[in-house]
Amino acid sequence: MDASMWIAKTGLDAQQMRMSVISNNLANVNTTGFKRDRASFEDMLYQNLRQPGAQVGANAQSPTGLMLGTGVRMVSTEKTHVQGSLVTTKNALDIAIQGDGFFQILQPDGTVSYSRDGAFKLSNTGQLVTANGAQLQPAITVPPNVAAISMGQDGTVAVELANGGGAQVIGQLQIARFVNPAGLQAIGQNLLKETQASGAPTIAQPGTNGAGQLQQGALEASNVNVVEEMVNMIETQRAYEINSKAISAVDGMLRFLNQNM
Structure with a gap:
């Protein structure tokens, strides 16, 4: 030729x-x-x-x-990894990250993957999970007798118990940051996987050490x-x-x- x-x-x-x-x-x-x-x-x-x-x-x-x-x-x-626009949903279980960082998602094989998709649901045991049933890490379990749930910008998760039971903090969300997020491997289902190119994750409380803050009732749109x-x-x-x-x-x-x- x-x-x-x-x-x-x-x-x-x-x-x-x-x-x-x-x-x-x-x-x-x-x-x-x-x-x-x-x-x-x-x-x-x-x-x-x-x-x-x-x-x-x-x-x-x-x-x-x-x-x-x-x-x-x-x-x-x-x-x-440019920030996408935030879309208000008013759904208490929807969380958007404003700034750097990823949610940690537990996989069936025990490994942890990472995602910017904060459209969480409740499982039959009250745990926060993704649309595919994968569990959010650290695990957050919502009690059955809850009237309202709130999530602070710093990741604090609190609930208002029904029948005047008062407020109760049930967990603390954390997000992962990477030195080279472009080195993460996309594996589908809105998930990314750690690689040697991305480096090991740094786990931080939202709003500290360069990690983004959380916004409840909103989702990050595609960029x-x-x-x-x-x-x-x-x-x-x-x-x-x-x-x-x-x-x-x-x-x-x-x-x-x-x-x-």
Whole structure:
């Protein structure tokens, strides 16, 4: 295969992958706590036909080299952890994080994952859980005879007992922070997983040590900007078309060569 055809093919593959990233962003425009992905590219290895500074004569050196690129590839996708807008729900069990940090969610295998989705529910035992039944950590158990539940910005969880039973503090929410949140691995169900790239979590009380504060009765919306993603989609489509035209152009050149040799 002609080298230029292969180079254009790598461009097609890269733009197709970028379109998949954009499509996923748009698909999750209404997903609570979703963070948009950004595709990153890098050029591939070069054919070094002449080294810059190579000797080209008795007393002369080449001021530039002769290096032919071999294409492009997607090197990473990175989640952009920009704060999404807060949507008021007036649901006592909805919690939004204003600032840095993640909720800790206990998985069935005993490991802990992390999420910005604060749409919690009550299990049949009164524990705060996600929509998929995973338990919030530290565990919060709401008594059965509760008239109202309140959560402070510092994570303090209190309830008002029914029939004039008075107020009672039942727990303290904590959130996890990471040195490199972009290094977290997305595993679906609005959950992220710790990796070596993210570093170990630092557990803090909301509003302390750089951790964000909590807001009850609100949820964090997706930080996907539809207009921006549409612009990226058009740009990707045009880049794909250009690489396709490059393949057609090379095919025409080779056909001309075959017919006239």
